[in-house]
Each structure stands twice: as C-alpha cells, then as structure tokens.
Amino acid sequence: MTDVSQAxxxxxxxxxxxxxxxxxxxAEALLDAAPIGFTVYDLEHRIVDVNPMTAEMNGVxxxxxxxxxxxxxxxxxxxxxxxxxxxxxxxxVPVTNAPLRVAxxxxxxxxxxxxxxxxxxxSSGEIIGVGATRVDVTAQMETELALRLIVRATDVxxxxxxxxxxxxxxxxxxxxxxxxxxxxxxxxxxxxxxVALAHADPExxxxxxxxxxxxxxxxxxxxxxGAVQSGQPQLTPRPARDGRPLPRSAAQVxxxxxxxxxxxxxxxxxxxxxxxxxxxxTQHSGRRFSTRDLVLVSELTARIAAALAGQxxxxxxxxxxxxxxxxxxxxxxxxxxxxxxxxxxxxxxxxVPDFADxxxxxxxxxxxxxxxxxxxATREGIVDPPVAxxxxxxxxxxxxxxxxxxxxxxxxxKLQEFFKSLPENKDYVDWMNLRSVILVPLLARNExxxxxxxxxxxxxxxxxxxxxxxxxxxxxxxASLEHAVRFETERATAEVxxxxxxxxxxxxxxxxxxxxxxxxxxxxxxxxxxxxxxVELSDGRIxxxxxxxxxxxxxAAAAMARLRAGLHVAVLDSDRPGELLGRLNRYLLTxxxxxxxxxxxxxxxxxxxxxxxxxxxHPPPIVVRAGGKVEIIELPAGxxxxxxxxxxxxxxxxxxxxxxxxxxxxDGLVERxxxxxxVGLERLCTAxxxxxxxxxxxxxxxxxxxxPDTGAADDIALLAIKRVIPAPGLALALDATPETLASLRQDxxxxxxxxxxxxxxxxxxxxxxxxxxxxxxEHAYERVGERFWxxxxxxxxxxxxxxxxxxxxxxxxxxxxxxxGFDLMRGLVDALDVRATNDGTEVxxxxxxxxxxxxxxxxx
Amino acid sequence: xxxxGPRESSEEPYAAASFDVADxxxxxxxxxxxxxxxxxxxxxxxxxxxRLIDGxxxxxxxxxxxMSFIDSSGLGVLVGILRRLRERGGSDLVVRELQEAxxxxxxxxxxxxxxTIEN
Numbered sequence: 001m002t003d004v005s006q007a008x009x010x011x012x013x014x015x016x017x018x019x020x021x022x023x024x025x026x027a028e029a030l031l032d033a034a035p036i037g038f039t040v041y042d043l044e045h046r047i048v049d050v051n052p053m054t055a056e057m058n059g060v061x062x063x064x065x066x067x068x069x070x071x072x073x074x075x076x077x078x079x080x081x082x083x084x085x086x087x088x089x090x091x092x093v094p095v096t097n098a099p100l101r102v103a104x105x106x107x108x109x110x111x112x113x114x115x116x117x118x119x120x121x122x123s124s125g126e127i128i129g130v131g132a133t134r135v136d137v138t139a140q141m142e143t144e145l146a147l148r149l150i151v152r153a154t155d156v157x158x159x160x161x162x163x164x165x166x167x168x169x170x171x172x173x174x175x176x177x178x179x180x181x182x183x184x185x186x187x188x189x190x191x192x193x194x195v196a197l198a199h200a201d202p203e204x205x206x207x208x209x210x211x212x213x214x215x216x217x218x219x220x221x222x223x224x225x226g227a228v229q230s231g232q233p234q235l236t237p238r239p240a241r242d243g244r245p246l247p248r249s250a251a252q253v254x255x256x257x258x259x260x261x262x263x264x265x266x267x268x269x270x271x272x273x274x275x276x277x278x279x280x281x282t283q284h285s286g287r288r289f290s291t292r293d294l295v296l297v298s299e300l301t302a303r304i305a306a307a308l309a310g311q312x313x314x315x316x317x318x319x320x321x322x323x324x325x326x327x328x329x330x331x332x333x334x335x336x337x338x339x340x341x342x343x344x345x346x347x348x349x350x351x352v353p354d355f356a357d358x359x360x361x362x363x364x365x366x367x368x369x370x371x372x373x374x375x376x377a378t379r380e381g382i383v384d385p386p387v388a389x390x391x392x393x394x395x396x397x398x399x400x401x402x403x404x405x406x407x408x409x410x411x412x413x414k415l416q417e418f419f420k421s422l423p424e425n426k427d428y429v430d431w432m433n434l435r436s437v438i439l440v441p442l443l444a445r446n447e448x449x450x451x452x453x454x455x456x457x458x459x460x461x462x463x464x465x466x467x468x469x470x471x472x473x474x475x476x477x478x479a480s481l482e483h484a485v486r487f488e489t490e491r492a493t494a495e496v497x498x499x500x501x502x503x504x505x506x507x508x509x510x511x512x513x514x515x516x517x518x519x520x521x522x523x524x525x526x527x528x529x530x531x532x533x534x535v536e537l538s539d540g541r542i543x544x545x546x547x548x549x550x551x552x553x554x555x556a557a558a559a560m561a562r563l564r565a566g567l568h569v570a571v572l573d574s575d576r577p578g579e580l581l582g583r584l585n586r587y588l589l590t591x592x593x594x595x596x597x598x599x600x601x602x603x604x605x606x607x608x609x610x611x612x613x614x615x616x617x618h619p620p621p622i623v624v625r626a627g628g629k630v631e632i633i634e635l636p637a638g639x640x641x642x643x644x645x646x647x648x649x650x651x652x653x654x655x656x657x658x659x660x661x662x663x664x665x666x667d668g669l670v671e672r673x674x675x676x677x678x679v680g681l682e683r684l685c686t687a688x689x690x691x692x693x694x695x696x697x698x699x700x701x702x703x704x705x706x707x708p709d710t711g712a713a714d715d716i717a718l719l720a721i722k723r724v725i726p727a728p729g730l731a732l733a734l735d736a737t738p739e740t741l742a743s744l745r746q747d748x749x750x751x752x753x754x755x756x757x758x759x760x761x762x763x764x765x766x767x768x769x770x771x772x773x774x775x776x777x778e779h780a781y782e783r784v785g786e787r788f789w790x791x792x793x794x795x796x797x798x799x800x801x802x803x804x805x806x807x808x809x810x811x812x813x814x815x816x817x818x819x820x821g822f823d824l825m826r827g828l829v830d831a832l833d834v835r836a837t838n839d840g841t842e843v844x845x846x847x848x849x850x851x852x853x854x855x856x857x858x859x860x
Numbered sequence: 861x862x863x864x865g866p867r868e869s870s871e872e873p874y875a876a877a878s879f880d881v882a883d884x885x886x887x888x889x890x891x892x893x894x895x896x897x898x899x900x901x902x903x904x905x906x907x908x909x910x911r912l913i914d915g916x917x918x919x920x921x922x923x924x925x926x927m928s929f930i931d932s933s934g935l936g937v938l939v940g941i942l943r944r945l946r947e948r949g950g951s952d953l954v955v956r957e958l959q960e961a962x963x964x965x966x967x968x969x970x971x972x973x974x975x976t977i978e979n
Binding site: 737738739741742745760763764766767770771774777778818820821823824827828 | 876896898899900929931932933935936960961964965968969
C-alpha cells in the first residue's frame, strides 16, 4: 500500500488511518494479490483506500479513488452499494453477498458481482469505518444459466411427444435469460424452412411470424450463410451493418425489432448441416452477445440437433411403414369385389392423409380422347368429383405422366402458372396453398387408362412418395380398375341377355295364379345360369320348369335359351316329365359345346290338382298348403341333364289343393357359404309359412330373406304357382219389376265378394249390371209376370255377366235416360256386347278383375 | 257355368228411399235423400224436387250424404229438374256431399260438370 500520508483535504479520523495502516500492513501482500476486492469507507461514504482488484473493478486508478465518494466515480455502482451501506449503518445488520449488476466498460457485457459490507471497529467497539468486499461471479452465473438451460432442454425433449411442441419448447428455453428471441429452421432441398419461433414479447413474436416460412434466398443472409457453410456459429454484434444487405423483408423485420445482436449456429444432424438456430437480442434487453456466449449456444444447438435427429428417424420409420401400409391397402382393394366407382373411391382414399391431402382418380373414355375424374378423396372423406370432361391433350400434367409412363412432379409455382391459363379449372384446387402435386399414370396392359393425382398443401405433413413406389402402385391400381371396367361391361351384357331370354309373361289360367322372379347375382362370375319356364298343354294342363345351367356369362345364357326352346318342342310329343327330361338330356348331349344343367319339371292339372315331378339334380320343391303348413317334396336327386347318355328319370306324384302354393327355386336362394343346404331349406320353409297367400307377395318376401344380406352371390330364380278352385257361377231369375233391382244388387255384391272383387271394383260392376237389368225390366213392361235372368262366371280373371230378357228391345233414342244408361255401362266394363232380337235381348258385360291388373303391373 | 239352375232372388226388397226437406221457406231449400235411387225410387225423388220448384224456389240443393246408389234414371231426374228450374228463371241445382261410388257415376256421364257439386 502506498503512502497514506498523502492526506485528503479533510483529514480522516486519525485513528482510522492508523488502525487501517497497522492492521492492514500485515495483510498487504495478501490484499495486493487477492482476487477479491476490498474497500474501506469512512462513515461518510468516502473511500479511504482500495486494493488493486477493486481499483480494476471500479475502472479508476487507485490513487484517484482515495478521498472520493463512489458516487462521484461510479454512479452506477454507488446506486447499488450506497443503499447497502446505509442499511447496515441504520439497522446494524451486516450485509453478506448482495448481488451487484454492472455493465462492462464497453457496454457489451453484463457482470455479476457479490458484495459484503461489514463494520470496522476499534478495540473500544466503536465503529469507525465500513469495509466492503466484492467478488466477481459472472463466470459462475453464466455456468449456472447454461446448466439450467441444458436441463430445461432435456426436459422438453423428454416430456413432449409432438414434434411441433418439442421444437417450440426448445426455441423458448433460452428466453428471456439468455436471448430475447430464437428461431429454429431446417434446410430441405436448399430451402430454409422455419420450424419454431419465439420471442420474449408476444407482440414482437407476431411480428417475427411475418418473416417468410420458406426462405430460398437464405444465402443472402450473411450469418446464416456463414453458419451453414462453415459449420461454425456466427456472432454478429450489429447484423444490419455488417456484411451484405439482408433481403428486404428480413431487413425490415430486423429494423422493426431493433435487433442488436445475433448468434446463428448450424444444426448438425447426422453429421450434415441440416438447419440453423438463431438467437437474437433486441433493444428489449439492449445487451449484445459476446464470444463467451458461443459456448452456451453450442451446447443448446447440440441438444436441438439431437432432438431433430431423433424426430427425423421417427419420421423415416413412419414413412417406411406408411409405404408398406399403402401397398398392403392397395393390394387388399384389388382383391375386393367392388364396381368401378367404388374401387376408384377406395383407391383414392388409400392415399389420404399419409401421402396426399387430396387424391383424384381419373379415367380415360372414348378411346382415350377424354378424361373424366371418377373419384376424389380429401381429408374430410370422399367428395363429388367435378362434372367436366377434360380433353386429352398433351399439355395437362396428367397426360404428360401417361405419355411418358412415369410419375410427374409439379411444384406449386409451375402448377399455378399453368392453371392460371385454364380458367375453368381455377377453383378446383386451392392453388395458392399448394406444396406439390404428383401425377401417377395408370397403365393397364401398357395401354393408357388414366391417372392418379396426389395433391399436398403447404402446411401439411404428408410423406413423400418416391417414383418407383408411385409407378408400381399405378400399375396395380390400373390393372384393377381396368378389370372392373371390363367386367361391368360384360356383366351388363350378360344381364340383358339373360332377361331377354326368360319368359316375359306367364300363362294366366283359370284357376291358376303364377308368379316368377329373377335376380342376377352380385358375384359377377356367375351371372347367366338360371332359367325357368311354363308351357300350356292343349288339354289345359301346364308344364312348369326350373333349372340352373353350369357356367356363366353369355355362353350360359345361350344354353338356357336352347333349353327353353327344347322344352317347348318336347312338350308337343310328351306330357310326362320324366320323358321330357330324357329328351332335354339327349338334346344337350348332341351339342358338343353345351354344358350341363340341373332341371326340375312338373306337370300340373289345375282341374284335378294333380302334380307329377321329375328331377335332374335340382333342389326339392316346396308346397305351402292353404292352412300354412309347408312341405318339402322328396324327389330322387337325379343326374343333371347334359352329363351322361341314356339316363332315365323317375316320376313322383303329388297334388295341389284349393289355395295351395307350389314354390320352385334355384340354389342361390338357399345356399350360403359355410352353411349346409338343410339350414337354408329350413329358413326357406319358415319364411314361406309366414307369407302364404298371394304368390307375388310370397316371392318378394322370400327374396327379402336373402338379398339384404350383402346381396346374393349367386343368381336366384323363383317360381310360384297357386291353385285356386274357381268360385261358383252366378245364376239369378228375377221378376221384371223395378223393385227387384235392390235385391239383385245385393246378390251381385255377395257373388263379387266370393270371386274376390271388392270395393270400388264391385261398386262399378253393380252399377253396370243394374243398368242392364233396368233395361231388361223396361223391355218387359208390355207383359206382366215376365222374368229376366242374370248369370255370371269368372274365367281367366275376367268376370263375365250376362243379363237376359225375353221382352222387346227398344232402341236407346226413344228414352232419353237410356242413352245415359248405355254410356254408364260402357264406361264401367271392359267389353259390352248387346244382342237384341224380337225374342229378347242378351247383354254381356266383361271386366278384367283388379287382382289380375295388379299382377300384370307387378310383373313389369 | 257351374250351378244348379236359376235361383230365386231374395224375398225382401232392399230398395227404399226416403226424403226430407230443410229450409223449405228460404230461397235455397235442400232435399235430403236417404237410401238408393234406382228405377223404383227415382220417381219419388222427382216428385219431391218438383214440389220445391212449385213452391217458388229459384235455387235447389240436394244432399246425398246418405245416398249410396244412383243409376241413370236418377241422373235423368236431376237433369230434368235442372231444366225445369231454369225454365222458371231459377239458377242452379247444387249437389252436396256426393259419396264416392255415386260420384263415379256422375263422372262417367259427364254430369259432374253440369251440376255444382259441393263436398
């Protein structure tokens, strides 16, 4: 210590000086060298002396400090220290390790010191001065901060799952203790894409978001370029003034934020620079980064890079499994039984959302001259495709893909440019938000079939689809759709053929009610085999047939037509079902192309009710008795026709009573995969019992058994015959007086009810017959005691009523009402026949019954 | 034709028609018809309506809610009455509450356009 005798203008308390001198002389060497600062103040805040350390810390030479107050030398320090001293002086409690924060002389750094204040006493205990120590803990503070941030970073990575949340968290950890703002960006395809952004002030953060998310011009930003190219963090005290000018928007933001200092560090992911992290300090804190901060930045950057590497691995694994899944899904769909539209929709859906935000399937038509979008899938599901047909020109991206037989990738700019020139397509896709479009050609047997368009938007995270995978899928989807298109065409043809070959109308016989149904199967491979027919014999009997030709498609339909023709010819010579089957068998065998068929024949006599059956491999018929009981007619199985020569078919007798129903069917009605035939038969019998009565109603309810169940795979043919013994005829003799008309009307109504005519139908017929009867009564006015007759019967669902009198017929013009009467009659019947002679008049009225009209309608 | 020969028709005649009149002394009296109108009962209907015209009615209403049957003779009565009404300077014969079956008869003969039908 130097000479203390250089006394200040106001002498210190001498005792202080001597105490100081004496006490401290011993420690001089220690104090001189100590890294701790010592200061001695008098009770009026004047510096008595300082050690070299303190001199350095205060930034003022030792000699100049003596006798001066700290407030004169370092007001910033005094502002913090003086109150401490005063507190001590007032309260008497020593201050230990109070923190001091002070800016470095060049203003670039902030230092952290700890100070302790304690009394200097003399032996009497009187306090004569204040001592203060000071120690620099800046380095320690920084280390502690670094540790804290690192722990925080580890926490974020370990606790958050969502990659976006992790990145956001990592951007925030250093705010506000270390930086005012942070931005993390990834470098992909030479574009810097922002991943996370944070700032201490929310409003400023909003401002930062104005920076473009994708920066292709990152090379123009010196710190970023420097970091990426050198692999080293770049410290820029004044970014706006160093190096080349920033791109306009970045410069604008920098000046808006008053960026003071930045550090940009490269993110090394898997050994390659994969992105950057930028920390910035703005006027908000006012400090600048120093080279010492680079160490902490390296640490944090390493943590962020590790997190990103982990995410990338996970994303790769996800993408790989998504690819496998996509292939599997596509494979599944190929094997499914769907029509073209449903298949296309399913394929479109397979790509969304893993590989595209929107997927459209396009098929060519008219010999590949126009293209139609047939299915569109979005994240919300299937949407209606646009109705327009597109010309197949060279320009549309899809057609280029098809021409070159290779997937085409168009970037957003290229597409926007292209579609701006096609106003009609403008609104179809959200052009402004596109990231990429991939067009995959659909090739079927190396012919162009159409294509698939996969659209990804800017803010989505769809996986990339590599060319090889895209092409492979294009081939598979193409083959599958082509197959479906071809099949639909074939199937439509076969169905038309089938329907045109089946009988369009069935015999309508007095006492017989016949109904038939044919439903093609959903299993396209098996359309075309089933057949049925009903042929009238000259004596009123009827031959009924049902069968199933082996095979499918047009060949089976043709075989079925031949069988029908064969049956019509065979019945000219024979009326025995066994013989008829024999003939059909030989007939089929004569044709080498012909296939086999099952067949069941029945010959029925409606007047007696007799049934004779013969069977060639067909499922057994069932009879629903009038009371509701159901019987399965046991028949010998018989060999299908067209299989073997010289087979004979046995015959079995049965009968149909009044109101009984015979039901014939093909195996599509009763066969279900995984079930024995007996179970199906039982189900059929139960359903038939429940709905006995009208043949049409019964057949419809039998179909309902099977059809809702995902549709029958097989064709179904059904035939039902109900025997109805005809109602008795009407025969009345009445007195030719007006009073009898009322009872005639009542008797008529009873008879009509008996034959199944009710309600309006009956009312109308009664009016008509009443008119004829009124005429007859009038003809008889000349003679008393005359009678007239009313007779009626039903034949072929037609009611025939005759009114006969023996009087003299008078022409309608003679009585005005008569004309009206005739109009009325004619308007209410189908046919009016008047035979008038001098011996009497016969009026015959015919009307087809409503039940028959309804049946005709149902069979359309 | 099955059957054992002509059968005698039922003994009791059903036809009966009865009538009553409402609003007799107003300028639109109404005749209520009950039962069936055929050749045996239409003369009685004519008589009732004629009486109303003779009583000076210019406009007639006939209520058929309880009439279940009408034949051409009944229609003839209505047409004749309308003509007579008009000859006397009267205006209209209004048909009320025509039931479904009789309505059919009006329609076939076109008389639904001749009469005003109120239901």
